[in-house]
Amino acid sequence: MTAPLPVLRPATLADVATTLSWSPTHEALRRWAGSTVRWPATVESLWADINNPDATTFALESPEHGMVGFGQVRFREQTYGHLARxxxxxxxxxxxxxxxxxLALMREAPRLHAISAYSLYVFxxxxxxxxxxxxxxxxxKGFHPKLPTAMLMEASLDAFSREKS
Ligand SMILES: CC(C)(COP(=O)(O)OP(=O)(O)OC[C@H]1O[C@@H](n2cnc3c(N)ncnc32)[C@H](O)[C@@H]1OP(=O)(O)O)[C@@H](O)C(=O)NCCC(=O)NCCS
Structure with missing residues (x-):
């Protein structure tokens, strides 16, 4: 019998606390949450810093292991389903x-927004x-307009259907 697959669900403040416990240093936090998050961080400061108005925040829940992942879908430039955090x-x-x-975030993005492609930033x-x-x-696809250490990456909508199979 195969193990049950992890599923995406809306994130809670408890999930934000878990992600903070996974990020013991400023560098570890910056790596996924971005350069603008405050440090030292509290659960409340981190949530305030990443809870952008255009962001939908998810937790990846494993039936066996509990919350094992966290991420956001944003709507960038009214065009891109932007994976973040x-x-x-x-x-x-x-x-x-x-x-x-x-892949789960890429599945959600077109359900949330009228997107033509995917994008993300990565250091x-x-x-x-x-x-x-x-x-x-x-x-x-080049670099963040204000942050030369962050690279912009883009994928077509087809990327999701190709990869999920
Ligand atoms: C980046 C991160 C999300 C990857 O998650 P993960 O569960 O370890 O990744 P997966 O097991 O699904 O690996 C998928 C692919 O990622 C790449 N990858 C992941 N870990 C890697 C490693 N240690 N070395 C090289 N490639 C790696 C490989 O291409 C891998 O494919 P493969 O297994 O077919 O070789 C995870 O390492 C993480 O949370 N890092 C800290 C936060 C972070 O950097 N977030 C990204 C912000 S932009």
Whole structure:
């Protein structure tokens, strides 16, 4: 019998607390939550800093292991389903959950917004995440307009249907 698959659900403040426990240093937090989050962070400051008006925030729940991932879908430039604040539990990395989380966010994005493509930003010193996004069909498209250490990546809507099969 195969293990039950993790599912996406709306995130709660308790999930934000869990992600903070996965981020023991400023660098660990910055890597997934971005450069603008305050440090030291509290659950409340982190939630206030990442709860952008255009963001829908999800937790990835595993029937076996509980909350194992966290991420957002944003609506960028009225065009892109923008994946943001993607993190997998440090205890469960390398098991395919990052891929499952991103695919689940890519499935949600067109349900939430009238999008024509996907986008995301990733720091150039995060090769594991860049490798993940490349395998999902994302390609480098330059840099963040205000942050030269963050790379813009985009994927076509087809990327989701190709990858889920
Ligand atoms: C990046 C992150 C989400 C990946 O999650 P994960 O569950 O470990 O990833 P998966 O097991 O689904 O791996 C999917 C692909 O990612 C890449 N990858 C993941 N971990 C890797 C590693 N340690 N070394 C090289 N490639 C890696 C590979 O391409 C892998 O595909 P493969 O298994 O076929 O080789 C996770 O490492 C994480 O949460 N990191 C900290 C937060 C972060 O950096 N978030 C991204 C913000 S933009």
């Amino acid at each position: 993607v993190i997998v539990s440090p205890h469960h990395r390398g098991l395919g959950l990052g891929r499952a989380l991103c 150039t010193d995060n090769p594991n995440a860049i490798a993940l996004y490349r395998t999902l069909g994302f390609q480098e």
